[in-house]
Amino acid sequence: MPAKTKRKAKPSKKLVKKKAPKARLKKLRPIKVIVNVKKLLLLEEAIKYVTDLSGDKGLEVFKYLIYKGPMEENALAKKLKFNKANAIRKFLYKLYNKSLVSYVRKKRGAKAWYTYYWRANPERLVFLLQKEYEDEIAQAKKSIDLNKSGDFYICNNCNRQYGLTKALENDFRCSNCNGTLSHLEASEVVGEKESRISFLNKKIEKLLELVKTK
Numbered sequence: 001m002p003a004k005t006k007r008k009a010k011p012s013k014k015l016v017k018k019k020a021p022k023a024r025l026k027k028l029r030p031i032k033v034i035v036n037v038k039k040l041l042l043l044e045e046a047i048k049y050v051t052d053l054s055g056d057k058g059l060e061v062f063k064y065l066i067y068k069g070p071m072e073e074n075a076l077a078k079k080l081k082f083n084k085a086n087a088i089r090k091f092l093y094k095l096y097n098k099s100l101v102s103y104v105r106k107k108r109g110a111k112a113w114y115t116y117y118w119r120a121n122p123e124r125l126v127f128l129l130q131k132e133y134e135d136e137i138a139q140a141k142k143s144i145d146l147n148k149s150g151d152f153y154i155c156n157n158c159n160r161q162y163g164l165t166k167a168l169e170n171d172f173r174c175s176n177c178n179g180t181l182s183h184l185e186a187s188e189v190v191g192e193k194e195s196r197i198s199f200l201n202k203k204i205e206k207l208l209e210l211v212k213t214k
């Protein structure tokens with residue numbers, strides 16, 4: 001009996017001990033990303049990305065999973081009028097390659113086949129588009145550095161570009177079409193690239209407006 005009273009006497013300590021790990025776990029929980037899918041799917045680039053990757057059918061599958069939520073593979077195939085699950089898998093795998101969809105598999109009984117449940121990851125599309133823009137920005141920056149550091153000539157006919165050495169070698173003629181070469185104003189190229197960069201940065205900004213983290 002005295003032991004019981006002792007334990008009861010220290011409830012506060014016990015509570016504190018219990019709470020601490022829970023609080024830590026909460027911090028470790030992955031950040032939830034919420035995407036405005038309606039606006040995302042209105043973006044031309046978003047549609048183009050998914051279509052280039054998986055075709056019109058793939059886009060249909062992706063959109064369907066976004067709006068309907070996770071779905072079992074055979075049911076999904078049926079809903080989208082594929083004659084069999086095998087036919088839809090081709091598209092699912094293409095999307096899966098870029099993690100635009102993911103799956104869990106479940107076994108119903110001990111002898112049963114695995115059943116696949118697929119879901120769409122629209123937040124991944126935002127990430128992929130952002131990466132595309134960032135890659136192009138990096139390229140443009142490289143090109144700016146190159147143009148700032150050298151003299152360039154452009155064919156008046158076919159727009160090919162040549163460095164000074166090449167231009168001299170060919171008597172300021174184009175080695176492709178024999179057109180005449182003009183000196184290319186580096187500032188023009190740089191200006192063009194710079195405006196492209198700010199255009200892309202705005203695109204990234206707009207893209208990230210579609211994302212909320214929780």
Ligand SMILES: [Zn+2]
Binds near residue numbers: 159160174175
């Ligand atoms: Zn030319």
